Amino acid sequence: MRNGKLYWPETYLKKTYKDEIDMHYDVVVIGGGMSGALTAYRVAEAGYHTLLVDKAEIGSASSAANTGLMQYMSDKLLHECVKDFGALEAYHFYKASKEGLEDIEQLSHKLDARVNFIKRDSLFIASTKRDKKTIKDEYEALRYFDFPVDYVKQEQLKEDYGIDKYNALITHEDAEINPYVFVNEIVKYAHDHFHLDVLEHTELIKYKAGNKNVGCQFNNQTVTTDKLVMTTGYAKNKITRRYINREEFVASYAVVTEPIHENQFWKDKAMIWESARPYLYIRHVPGNRVLIGGLDEKTDKIPDEKHIQKQGKRLIKAFNKLYPELELTIEYAYGARFGETKDGKPFIGKVEGDAEIYGLYGYGGNGTVYSSFGSKLLLDMIEGKYNPLSELFKVKR
Ligand SMILES: Cc1cc2nc3c(=O)[nH]c(=O)nc-3n(C[C@H](O)[C@H](O)[C@H](O)COP(=O)(O)OP(=O)(O)OC[C@H]3O[C@@H](n4cnc5c(N)ncnc54)[C@H](O)[C@@H]3O)c2cc1C
Known part of the structure; x- marks a missing residue:
């Protein structure tokens, strides 16, 4: 996903994870970057027995390359959004971004000062x-x-x-942050305070939606889950090609x-x-x-x-x-x-028909705030609560 000499990982010694895991979870989140970390935090905080899995290490992919600028303006400017989506949708997109940023600020107060939210x-x-x-x-x-x-x-x-x-x-x-420390600290907080298990160096090879739950096959074990959330970032592979191709x-x-x-x-x-x-x-x-x-x-x-x-x-x-x-x-x-x-909006929501499989793909320059409001939106969807934002960012559009 990246190459060269990164700065953020040199500012922090991360915790490593290899938890004993259960056979079944309420929610399994695949990908421990900004999107997966925030989603795992939100659902675990809400009381769901959650498993977070990453094929490498928490925060090690594009979240370590993220330059940590957080702005409520998007690459697609507000007046361009008004022209393309109409005033109401444009306003809600920007409002969600601003609230996503405010939520990161609130969360930062709970975490190690090296998160450096300024x-x-x-x-x-x-x-x-x-x-x-x-x-x-x-x-x-x-x-x-x-x-x-x-x-x-x-x-x-x-x-x-x-x-x-x-x-x-x-x-x-607006604000600046150290995204690598934030991702690792939010996972550590949820792991220490809520019912969250974490597995690193574990890859999802395939999944299958059954009548009662979703089966997840990892490289070394299998689990079942009521809800599966895919937050695999910019990875291009057989699994993501099933639902993200635009x-x-x-x-x-x-x-x-x-x-x-x-x-x-x-x-x-x-x-x-x-x-x-x-x-x-x-x-x-x-x-x-x-x-x-x-x-x-x-x-x-x-x-x-x-x-x-x-x-x-x-x-x-x-x-x-x-x-x-x-x-x-x-x-x-x-x-x-x-x-x-193409349209400047992230992909958030169900990835396949009626199956309990969700995705959060905060594509675009403002990925961090998209991950933030996206994680809350996914929690609403998982809990069956209607959130009008679900129409704006749905994966199939
Ligand atoms: C150079 C650069 C600068 C950026 N600057 C900014 C910025 O200033 N502000 C901003 O808001 N955004 C910025 N971004 C965007 C930001 O980095 C992304 O929005 C954010 O990192 C996306 O997080 P993510 O969790 O979706 O993806 P990632 O951080 O890439 O995490 C995805 C994770 O999924 C794991 N994974 C993938 N497939 C599997 C599998 N099959 N099984 C298990 N695990 C899997 C990967 O190992 C990875 O850890 C920047 C991006 C880059 C590249």
């Missing part, structure tokens, strides 16, 4: 003169629906942030620099991204490092080391177009597979 503003800048209108349209749409946003004129952008571009908007109440993959790149001086940071250490597609994005990392990501390329191949180094240098160059004075040295560089959907 509230931040996001600065969204016009990459070209033509995109000035995009920024204005988006500002109007966010204001109309009462999302916390301010408009930034060209002069103010230069004066406050030292960026010589056309215009921008600032969204408030995603688009790219390779995405990121670098984390050596520390710089505290006073070299831009205003408020805001998270910065732009209107160009693919876009460049920048954030502060605790320890006074800078993280730069982007330069996505259309491919489903996992990038090799040589190409990662090349893209790393290009990321620094792109950063220096905004801040020419700031000299940065790369310490970590990596590339990873990243999944998007």
